[in-house]
Amino acid sequence: MIDSALIPEGVKRCPTWKFLLALAVCGVVLLWGVIAMLLCWFKGLNQTNMNDYYGFALWIWADLGVIALGGGAFFTGLLRYVIGKDELKHIINYAVLIGFICYSSALLILAIDIGQPLRGWFIFWHANVHSMLTEVAFCLTCYFGVLCIEYLPLILENRQIDKVPFFHNLSHNFHEIMAVFAATGAFLSFFHQGSLGGVAGVLYGRPFGYRTGLLVWPWTFFLFTWSAAACGPCFTIFITRLTEKITGKQLVKPNVIHLLAKIAGWMLASYMVAKIADTLWWAFRTAPSEGFNWRDFYSNNALYGPWILFMEIVVCGILPALILTVKSLRERSGLLFTAVGLAALGVLLNRWVMVLQVLAVPVLPFDKWALYYPSWQEVATTILPVAYGVILIMISYRYLPIFPQERELNAVDSAV
Amino acid sequence: MENEQHGNKKYGMVINLDKCTGCGACMVACMSENNVPFKKDETDKLKSITWMRLFKLSNKKSYPDSDICYLPRPCMHCAGPHEHGHSPCVSVCPATATDYSTETGIVSQIYTRCFGCRYCMAACPYHARYFNWWDPVWPEGMEKYLSPNVSVRMRGVVEKCSFCFHRYQLAMDKAYVEGRRELEEKEYQTACTQACPAGAITFGDLNNPEHKVHQLAQPDPEHDGRPRNPNVFRLLERLGTNPKVYYFSSREWVRRSGDNYLKDEVMPGAH
């Protein structure tokens, strides 16, 4: 293989042509997304199906979604570096990579989503400290910096780069201080996950999203952090399992996966308790005080019904929490895969509800539900980060020692 | 509370829905005054910039018991709870591109600073904010009627009713030149108020007992300006947005349409 010099030692990778072919396929999807992105930048947001009722739409959902899913990075980092769950070092690289992809995607989406991208920096320059979005922007950017720093040593571990003494040393030094960054990252993450929750939670003009809370933070602030900490690791496991299925190799030892799954399971279970409490308080205290019966939020329209609550809380919450917390269940591979998948779906659903349903529900008594469907440009720009993520995973997996246990788990016939 | 407000103005409106005819003059007076753009197809009302929008309310009864009422909706210039200026929209704008003036009570919009994140739109329950999805384009020659008092907004930013702030500025300039610090009620009137043939819109300083708006709405300073006149209401009063646009209606169903109530809930002041 012409690129064998770049491939980590002692692991087997598919032939270059196969790799390039897969890369090309993803590249086409990426290109499609890039075209849509350029259309939005040059022609403006009229390329989307957003409107004055749907100022936030698919993209912001994708943004919140990927950030929640990327929560695996900060929470695994927290467990590994701060709390000291050492086994997790075997999955932390991948968690960081997934986090990096999610956060870079989120920033890209934000840059496309705003009407005046060239003024994007006003958010820092003219910052309004009362705005959740300001908090999001600051923490998100800082944490992305942290993720870069966390991802960088991984790149430096590439066989060729590592040969350069400077980089070798740099990489070593990075590892020494990684705990500091991980702690910083966890702190920042706690805030921006939370402030993303605050985005809808502070909207006191939008009874569907609005939540009471603690000090300046609405309950959704805490719920978002909590759910990201619970479902982010689930997504890490999900993608790891998916990668294993695609590569046909075991990449991480079951004990590592099971440990993370167990922690995620308890996080999810406790999150569900909080989420249910929040839902009850909101439905029977907050909303009625503003003249709404909770059923108003789930009727008179074609899409949003009580099924959403059932999906989010029972199917994607209680059910996976049960599977993940019970040892015998989570150790059954199929069930584990289903559970982490459902948990990830659940957090995506939650973010959808907290963005799109908030805007769909009529607030003025004489107004109507506003339903919206995305334009192809929106779909393409939303798929763009997925294609980009797959490509980055493919490249990272091929050339970087992402999975420290891979060599041990897949002994390679060195003759090949 | 009252002391803090001393000397400050709180401009607001009282719109008499018994008088409003739904004629649309206020909408167009606003468009014409404020250089609001238009497109070839304006029938998608979710993408149609109308700082002043007319809602048509219905009593939901069937013919011939049916009844309707028009409700003109400018920006409410919400003061937020306790008059702190934490309007739903102002409090969320990350770039301080929209601001609450404690001097006038007017919620401003700075087009050149807005970067188009649309968070303010999501925050506003009245849908008073509009995004410039397109570049504003006037048919050839028509840009001649654009007024230099209000800058034309570029694509990608949010705009909304400003209570014709430029009229305030012009009036203040004139007053200053004449050595005055205070405006007469009639010196600062909005374009929609001026145009309304029915005289349905009254505009002025809600803090000033001499002004008609104060007398009509009788705002209660103890309760964030809640109207004491039983026939006057504010839209979505219960959300605590503290709007400065008040509505008068002698019809109970209309007043009830101004806010959300549980099925059997009795509206305050209902008889």
Place this chain on the structure above:
Amino acid sequence: MKIDRRCFLSLGIGAAAGVALSPLPWKLADDSSIWTQNWPWTPVPKDGKVSHVNSTCSLCPGGCGISVRKVGDRAVKIEGAAGHPVNDGGICIRGLSGLQLLYGPTRVKTPLKRAGKRGEGKWTKISWQEAIGEVAQALGKLRDGGQPHTLAAVMGSDRGTVSQLMQRFMSAYGSPNFFRMPSVQDAYEQALYLMQGERAMAGFDVDNADFVLSFGSGLIEGWGAPVRMIRACGKWVQDGVRIVQAEPRLSNTAAKAAVNGDWLPIKPGTEAALALGIANVIIRENLFNQFVDQASSGFESAVDSEGRQHKGFKELVLTSYSPETVAGITGIDADRITAVARDFAAAKHPLALAGRGMGHTPGSVYDIMAVQALNALVGNINADGGVWAVPEPDYIQWDAPEIDKTAAEGNQKGRIDGAGSADAPYSRYLMNRFAGAVLGKSTYAIQALLVSEANPAYSLPDTEAFKAALDAIPLVVSFSSFMDETAAQADLILPNHVYLERYEDIAAPAGFSKPLIGLCRPAVDPQFDTRHVGDAIIAIAGKLGGNTAAAFPWADYKACLRDTFGSRWDDLRQTGYWWNEAYQPSSAESGFKTTSGKFEFVATALREYSKKSDAMMPHYEPIAPEGDASKFSLVLMPYDTLRLSSGYVGSPPFMMKSVPDTVLKGNVGLVGVNPETASSLGLTEGADAVIETPKGRAAVKVHLSAGVPPDCVFMPRGLGHSAYDDYLAGKGVNIYQLMGPVEDPVSGLDAAWGIRANLIKA
């Protein structure tokens, strides 16, 4: 120096750090954001000296005073003129949009001569000299051939100097065929003539009325002088004046009536019956005013000198219009009729008025007479808060033109529409008969047509017939400022200035109770190579020479205008309007100009028309909608809204923007249908459907409206333009493609209020 990889990378990182720390990226970021704040394609309005021009709006017969705000030489805003007797600062949506007409893309910018086929849209630009020459030559030829009467002219109004110039031209040239576009003014003028013996305009003292009873009039939807009426309504609400609105549909006016009064959801077309039912109660309960005894005739039945029995109004009403009978006709409960009648009679200044919607359609003269009879019963004819006969403006006192032999012969020929002849003796213009007459029902063929300030190809019922008529006329000349439907079918367009560029006297706002003349004057210089239609007429006459030329002694239109007003000109220019504020109509005691000298419940003038006494009195004579009830299950009716312009000028973009999405969605118009009727037809909100009438069919969408009576379909006037620009053309359906006129038997005027229709799921 050898650059190894390590060195290269360090340099790279160093350079990156250096750039980041330098001012460059920050400067670039700043500059790019500043660029977004100054995009060259986003217009920056030029500043300049601010000034105001007081003028009069002529976009409708409302006659509002306006103040045009200018910056430099640009007009930037139109506002209502404060203190003006008609509108006192108020203004309507159309008046506000005027600048979009002035600066809009639909202006005809220079004289045009048709190049392709009629209506093909191919034009050659010609000079004014050529344009005037072409018209004069063609008209000269007609006249020389002894055919001056085959020239017809259509205008929006027959008052004011411009219209008078046109009428003067017609008589000097030799044609009786001058037309004014139809409106309820036609029917009102006739009813006033028949009952009060006066050629006068109906004026309504709305400010002093304390009870308003309206028979379908869109009081806040464009009836009369729109802004004046809305102002009055605001005052009524303020003062607690009761408004009772009899109308099938829950219009905005009906809803307003419901606030402090009543909405009577009447069966369509039965308004006269209701009026007579109310009269019945007033008469039976002896609630009528002394006016009846003192100043009216024909109330009581009588026996004449030859012993013939003559039924009086009282007998007619008491025998034929009991509340119970009327309830059966109108669908309004007898109790409700009685209650309204008592309240109406008990009010100090009750006012009854008629004319459906904006008053586009003249309607039946009997309808107006029935409503006018109510006013007489309560004694508010020419009284405070009542209906006044306002004399037609008399400020135009030109010497009569000298008529030569050709002209005299031409003028002797009967009008093609038969107005003024035996079958419609008191009608002046019957535009609804124009198409039929041109297409062969007349004794002679129309050879040339002049159209000014009117768009009959769009705004007359049965547009197809009118277009066919245009096709049959060899020469069509339009003076339109805009490329409207009629102009688009013309052979020559001699574009007029728009009202913001010209002088003109705007006489008598519709329904205004006092004599008033507004002055329209240029706010800006003419934007294009246009010419005042008055100047064009004078120039054409000049080219024709002879007596026609001699009839126009003025150098130009402005000289004519100044000459007309004489010493009043300066005053007029100062204030922008002139009015006789102290005007009071002649009181009932001083008598009426009828043969009896009294208000005539039995119109003796109608003896020419019919010897039957019922036919001489206000009575209910149903006007059936066109179409076979067995083939069409519904009735389609037009309605008016101030958000759409349905007359001479099309709706500018601002107005179109104000149209709700329940009326127009994309390019498809919505029809209002009662929810139950819709569900019986299998139609839901927003459903695609086809509306079909005896006149045609069109694709529409359905809007369910609880304000629409069962089995009726409502459609606004003002949509479905084929001409004008992309902001207006092709949007919705012109209801007049689906609906034709129906003649009022007594006047020949169009009295159609609807047409039978089917609504079919698409």
